[in-house]
Structure formats: C-alpha cells, structure tokens
Amino acid sequence: MKPSICIRHFPIFVGAAALFASAGGAVHAADSATQDVDITVQSVNEISVGTAVTLNVNSATAGVNPTGLVGSTYSITTNSTASKKITAQLAGALSGGLALSVNLQAASTGTSAGPTLLSTSPVDVVNSIEAVTASGLTISYSATATVAVAPNSYVAEVTYTIVNDS
C-alpha cells in the first residue's frame, strides 16, 4: 500500500514547490529603497546695463534747443510666467532746463515704449516681457537743454527695474 500513499503525496510535493517558487520568485529577489529629490526654481528677474556714458549736449540748430545723443546697452534674464515690464526713473531731479529721454530696444518677447521722457517717477520703457534671455539690447539716451542751462557737467542716474506688467 505504500505506493498508493506516495502517489497521493506526489501532487502535494509538487504543489508545495510550485507555491514556494511562485511566492518567493525563485529566479531572483529584490529589495529597494527610495530617496526624495526636491528642486526649487526661484523667480529670476535680472537686468544689467553698460557702464556710465557721457552725453554731450552741443548740437544745436538755430531756433532749436541744443540736444545730445548717446547709446548704451542692457541685458535681461527673466523666467517669469507672468508678463513683466521694465521701468526707468531718475534718482534725482535734473537741473531746470535739462530733459533726458530714453529708448530701449525690446527683447524678443517684449514691446518697446519708444522714446520716453524720464522723471523721478518710474515710467514704462519696455512692456509685455515673457521668459527670455537677451543681451546687447540698445539703450538710446537723448538730452535737451534750454539756453537757460549754464554750460557745465551734470550727472543723471537712471534706475531700471523689472516689475510685473499690470
């Protein structure tokens, strides 16, 4: 009768083996661990302008106030998803009879406001700037002086700021 007992157990052994094999993977086993990677991309809104320039107001035609022109450049990087603009303002008021205007070339994503008279209040000079990098963009300064302005050297400090385009 032993053979009959063995035969009856045969599927049990095979079944048990198969069960272990399937449960344990048999071919290979694996263990894993994880590590978090967190990245923050900050808002970057950078603008830089060229070195100081000298603007000589010495060109005049009869009957018209003397004027002067000079050029400079600026660079900009912004990764903003919201539209930005550049404003410009004088750090201090100019002497009476002097006026300074500026005209900025827009980057590929912006729109220039054209020649704009500067004051001690910020004025928009480039609008609708989206995420962009650009360098060597032109700045054109134009000054006029009435005949009442005494010949002399005057200093004008212009501040450019990137702000949200409202």
Add this chain to the structure above:
Amino acid sequence: MSASLALAPREDGARGRGAPALARRAFRRSVMLLFCVSVARAADVSVLGGPWFMSIGTAHLEAGAGTDFLSPVASDVFIAVLAISNTGGANWSLRIAREGNEAQWPAGVSVSLRRGGGSAEAGISDGLTYRTLTSDLQPFFSGTGDYASVEILVRLDGVTVQTPPGFFSLAIRYAVEVP
C-alpha cells in the same frame, strides 16, 4: 474503493516498482525546487542620506543678466551613500528609476546618476557614467557581495528660463536584485 484497487500492487510487481520510483523522482524534484527557493536571497539596499534639495536661482545663471541657467545646472553633486548588504556573497545588480508625478515635473529637466568610483567600490561594474532616470527600472551597476559605501552623484540638466519657477519633487528608487 476503485482507486485503491487500481493502485494496489500487482503480483508481478510492475506497478509496485514504477510507482515508488515515480514518487521518489517527484520528491527529489520537489526538494530541488524547494532548495532553489531557499537559496534565493533578497539582498538589501539602504540609502544613507536624506532627501536631496537644490534651490536654483540667480547664482546659477551662466553669467548674470542676459544669460540662461548653467547646463547642467548641477553636476557631480554628492547626494547619497548606498549600502548593499545581506548578499551572502552573491552577485547582485542595482537598478534605478524615478517615481513621482511625471506631469508635475518640469518638461525637459532630467536627473542623472552615477557612482563615485572610490576605493570602497572596487569590484563594482558599470555606473561610472551618468544614467538619466526614467520611470522604468534600468541597470545602474552590479557587483558581488556586500558594499557598505557606494557614493551616488547627481547631475541636473535642462533647467532654462523657460522652466517655470516653482517647487518640484521626485523620488529615486534604488532596487537591488540577486539573480
């Protein structure tokens, strides 16, 4: 009753000799299978080091205003030490994948890993060049036996001004497998 009659040994012994032999073979096969299962090891991998964090800002521009972010924005930055243990001296392979919300991760930004290759990693194969993480487990490096210190370095590519500011997170999965 019919079964017991069918399995009853015949007088000539033919059935009686065949059945025990078959049973013994089956038993041996079963034992062999069980033995195979018992020797399969699940080596352990552990990450020594917490989450890796990086803040990308103005300091990571190539040259200030007018330029984009560095590319790569980070490279050869140490982020973790892996310990591989309980291998029992067996061969193993380490695979890596990224986990997390793919849709939340910024487009074009990739994370790549390589191992440091120091003296503590002698005998390990592959893994010395950067491998970019994907959602699929992919081979990273392999070796034999336990290693207490495998340095992992990271490289981050693809961050540009077109990458929106914000917080982004993923998880690196390290999986060790013993064939």
